[in-house]
Amino acid sequence: MTTTPTSLAGRAAGLDADAPLGHVRERFLLPQGVVYLDGNSLGPLPAAVPPVLEDVLHRQWGTGLIRSWNDHGWWDAPARVGDRVGRLIGAAPGQTLAGDSTSVQLYNALSAAAALRPDRSLLVTDPDHFPTDRYLADAVASRLGLGVRRIRPADLPGHLAAEGDRVAVVAYSPVDYRTGELHDMAALTRAAQRAGALVLWDLCHAAGALPVRLDALGVDFAVGCGYKFLSGGPGAPAFVYVARRHHADWRPPMTGWNGHADPFGLHEEYLPAPGVGRGRIGTPPVLSLLCLEAALSVFDDVDLDQVRAGSLSLTGFFLHCTEVLLDGLGFEPVTPAEPERRGSQVSLRHPHAFGLARALEARGVIGDMRAPDLLRFGVNALFTTHQDVLTAVTCLREITATGAYDPSAHGAGGVT
Amino acid sequence: MTTTPTSLAGRAAGLDADAPLGHVRERFLLPQGVVYLDGNSLGPLPAAVPPVLEDVLHRQWGTGLIRSWNDHGWWDAPARVGDRVGRLIGAAPGQTLAGDSTSVQLYNALSAAAALRPDRSLLVTDPDHFPTDRYLADAVASRLGLGVRRIRPADLPGHLAAEGDRVAVVAYSPVDYRTGELHDMAALTRAAQRAGALVLWDLCHAAGALPVRLDALGVDFAVGCGYKFLSGGPGAPAFVYVARRHHADWRPPMTGWNGHADPFGLHEEYLPAPGVGRGRIGTPPVLSLLCLEAALSVFDDVDLDQVRAGSLSLTGFFLHCTEVLLDGLGFEPVTPAEPERRGSQVSLRHPHAFGLARALEARGVIGDMRAPDLLRFGVNALFTTHQDVLTAVTCLREITATGAYDPSAHGAGGVT
Numbered sequence: 001m002t003t004t005p006t007s008l009a010g011r012a013a014g015l016d017a018d019a020p021l022g023h024v025r026e027r028f029l030l031p032q033g034v035v036y037l038d039g040n041s042l043g044p045l046p047a048a049v050p051p052v053l054e055d056v057l058h059r060q061w062g063t064g065l066i067r068s069w070n071d072h073g074w075w076d077a078p079a080r081v082g083d084r085v086g087r088l089i090g091a092a093p094g095q096t097l098a099g100d101s102t103s104v105q106l107y108n109a110l111s112a113a114a115a116l117r118p119d120r121s122l123l124v125t126d127p128d129h130f131p132t133d134r135y136l137a138d139a140v141a142s143r144l145g146l147g148v149r150r151i152r153p154a155d156l157p158g159h160l161a162a163e164g165d166r167v168a169v170v171a172y173s174p175v176d177y178r179t180g181e182l183h184d185m186a187a188l189t190r191a192a193q194r195a196g197a198l199v200l201w202d203l204c205h206a207a208g209a210l211p212v213r214l215d216a217l218g219v220d221f222a223v224g225c226g227y228k229f230l231s232g233g234p235g236a237p238a239f240v241y242v243a244r245r246h247h248a249d250w251r252p253p254m255t256g257w258n259g260h261a262d263p264f265g266l267h268e269e270y271l272p273a274p275g276v277g278r279g280r281i282g283t284p285p286v287l288s289l290l291c292l293e294a295a296l297s298v299f300d301d302v303d304l305d306q307v308r309a310g311s312l313s314l315t316g317f318f319l320h321c322t323e324v325l326l327d328g329l330g331f332e333p334v335t336p337a338e339p340e341r342r343g344s345q346v347s348l349r350h351p352h353a354f355g356l357a358r359a360l361e362a363r364g365v366i367g368d369m370r371a372p373d374l375l376r377f378g379v380n381a382l383f384t385t386h387q388d389v390l391t392a393v394t395c396l397r398e399i400t401a402t403g404a405y406d407p408s409a410h411g412a413g414g415v416t
Numbered sequence: 417m418t419t420t421p422t423s424l425a426g427r428a429a430g431l432d433a434d435a436p437l438g439h440v441r442e443r444f445l446l447p448q449g450v451v452y453l454d455g456n457s458l459g460p461l462p463a464a465v466p467p468v469l470e471d472v473l474h475r476q477w478g479t480g481l482i483r484s485w486n487d488h489g490w491w492d493a494p495a496r497v498g499d500r501v502g503r504l505i506g507a508a509p510g511q512t513l514a515g516d517s518t519s520v521q522l523y524n525a526l527s528a529a530a531a532l533r534p535d536r537s538l539l540v541t542d543p544d545h546f547p548t549d550r551y552l553a554d555a556v557a558s559r560l561g562l563g564v565r566r567i568r569p570a571d572l573p574g575h576l577a578a579e580g581d582r583v584a585v586v587a588y589s590p591v592d593y594r595t596g597e598l599h600d601m602a603a604l605t606r607a608a609q610r611a612g613a614l615v616l617w618d619l620c621h622a623a624g625a626l627p628v629r630l631d632a633l634g635v636d637f638a639v640g641c642g643y644k645f646l647s648g649g650p651g652a653p654a655f656v657y658v659a660r661r662h663h664a665d666w667r668p669p670m671t672g673w674n675g676h677a678d679p680f681g682l683h684e685e686y687l688p689a690p691g692v693g694r695g696r697i698g699t700p701p702v703l704s705l706l707c708l709e710a711a712l713s714v715f716d717d718v719d720l721d722q723v724r725a726g727s728l729s730l731t732g733f734f735l736h737c738t739e740v741l742l743d744g745l746g747f748e749p750v751t752p753a754e755p756e757r758r759g760s761q762v763s764l765r766h767p768h769a770f771g772l773a774r775a776l777e778a779r780g781v782i783g784d785m786r787a788p789d790l791l792r793f794g795v796n797a798l799f800t801t802h803q804d805v806l807t808a809v810t811c812l813r814e815i816t817a818t819g820a821y822d823p824s825a826h827g828a829g830g831v832t
Contacts, residue, residue, distance in 0.1 A: 066458045
């Protein structure tokens with residue numbers, strides 16, 4: 001095993017030279033002098049976006065005006081962009097819609113999923129789930145008169161053995177947003193469905209980062225955001241997936257006019273559109289949708305298995321650099337060492353995480369932290385290099401070893 | 417009264433020359449050769465938008481990356497942009513938020529309003545309300561076990577006399593989106609509140625078109641969209657207004673992480689943010705919000721009383737031109753002739769509305785139609801001229817008089 005900075009540099013260079021997706025990095029407009037390891041919070045700007053948005057502004061909105069709803073496919077954007085996301089999450093066309101925020105999609109989908117199991121009284125969520133998922137599970141449960149169980153994925157089989165016949169929906173994320181642990185989607189989906197429950201996956205930290213095979217796994221519902229690994233821009237539209245077998249029966253609670261079977265008929269009563277289309281709510285956010293659509297072109301010729309391989313190489317190298325360079329400096333990796341249990345990030349526990357994150361940022365290494373003590377570094381094989389990883393860990397070593405940070409600084413971290 | 421096309425042209429020129437807001441038109445990038453009378457459906461592109469969006473893309477997102485949530489005020493955008501809308505609807509700061517779609521805001525606000533009157537069992541909506549308002553009233557009522565009454569604004573006092581003590585919320589729009597009729601917000605608000613109900617106004621066809629005085633009228637809740645008279649772009653974020661006196665008690669059903677009192681604390685339980693802030697749901701749509709913010713700069717030095725005066729001059733002239741030029745051609749104006757009962761549009765009934773709208777569009781006059789038989793022409797005093805109005809009506813006369821349209825064409829009209 002290499003143990004010197006010099007040999008690590010050689011290894012990084014070699015790995016980058018051999019990276020099958022190395023050519024994709026130039027599809028992003030990355031700023032000079034920055035090592036960006038927070039693409040799992042906000043993906044960087046794809047080069048395809050500015051010219052598309054220029055066209056959307058001037059030709060479509062400015063010149064086409066209202067006519068562009070038809071002439072430039074604005075009306076169909078939620079389904080069209082949804083299908084482009086669908087390709088990345090293993091969803092055949094017609095089951096994925098883009099629009100609104102993850103929280104809104106989650107409220108709609110979780111409500112609809114629970115209503116499909118009217119004889120069951122429990123929602124299961126992860127105690128370590130991202131807050132919005134927990135809050136909205138509580139809100140939906142309270143609205144429908146259900147109970148909520150907070151069960152860690154590892155404990156799901158035991159829980160289902162005890163009261164699985166009461167569980168309506170299991171709502172999990174494949175990747176723990178703090179630790180980066182990857183759960184076994186296939187096994188958890190099977191376990192929940194065997195107990196008669198539906199599953200809803202929150203793919204925020206998975207879509208675009210690793211192969212997700214919703215159709216093949218028989219997943220019921222999924223949601224996710226457009227601004228992390230999909231690089232759709234700050235607050236980009238989210239997406240919802242509804243498996244075809246639920247299309248006839250699912251009833252989202254927000255019956256906005258866009259989800260009507262005949263939206264321009266101005267009918268007296270709400271008649272839900274067929275399929276996933278009834279998941280549309282209000283007028284779609286066209287600018288943001290077309291921005292996300294342009295961003296997704298980055299993936300056009302990219303194989304998600306290659307992304308996954310690249311990501312594992314990067315996180316594996318990160319953990320190795322940590323071992324070699326940060327030994328004895330108070331860091332504890334909390335991301336699992338086993339590749340099959342790692343998402344696309346590395347999280348390190350350190351009592352001075354906040355001060356260290358700020359000192360890193362001042363030196364152009366952008367990761368983030370989660371209170372109270374987690375440093376979080378996301379990698380995206382589409383643009384992150386092994387050299388980026390080595391630079392980050394080297395910088396962290398220097399800052400920590402020389403005490404070049406404020407150990408008393410503390411704070412709550414940034415956006416998701 | 418002038419009755420010849422020639423004198424109408426002179427009158428249009430005179431009115432345009434005297435229009436106090438005439439200089440504002442250049443703040444929009446209007447295409448050559450088009451008379452745009454559909455700004456009540458999609459406002460045109462403000463000149464301020466493209467440079468702002470260029471900056472948002474390259475400097476804020478591209479270079480600032482995740483840091484821009486703080487460095488460029490992304491996190492505060494919903495409240496900041498909300499307050500800019502607030503100035504146009506008579507709302508003191510801290511009561512208006514921008515984000516999501518009108519339908520989502522409506523679901524949240526209507527649910528919260530109804531829950532503030534737990535001892536009352538009815539929602540009142542307008543049978544002529546825009547479909548999403550009616551559908552969501554039904555959805556909220558069904559969820560909360562309430563009944564819905566569809567009562568025309570003119571009939572509200574009588575209805576309240578009969579069962580006003582059972583009405584939780586009256587949810588109306590000041591402007592009928594089809595006929596352009598303007599209802600008396602002050603009187604309706606007073607009547608509803610005197611009966612102990614709360615009022616929720618949908619301002620989609622009012623915000624930016626006429627002075628709305630939410631605080632002065634003591635309105636409880638309001639929602640509205642950003643893409644009509646606010647010209648914020650296709651599918652621009654909507655807004656919600658919650659009167660300060662409800663801030664402590666209102667509980668929107670969608671408890672997304674953005675509405676938490678301490679969103680980055682990652683708390684176990686949802687604790688609503690103070691004030692209107694709990695109306696935030698998911699991660700805000702930053703690109704669209706900043707686009708709307710740039711668009712709102714059009715209003716910076718504009719007095720809404722002048723906008724209203726300009727709008728009435730335009731719709732009044734439109735009705736006059738109709739009388740002079742369309743007499744005997746089968747048109748029936750359905751927009752009230754009394755200025756105080758007119759919104760910012762003129763609607764004409766004609767059995768061949770669809771074919772006529774298409775023929776107009778082919779000649780560069782863009783209005784829209786609502787099934788089955790309404791032609792709808794929106795004016796916006798910020799950019800519409802009396803000459804535009806005369807051109808449109810003259811063109812309509814020619815098409816109709818010469819039969820230069822397809823009388824058998826029919827369809828359902830376009831987006832809202």
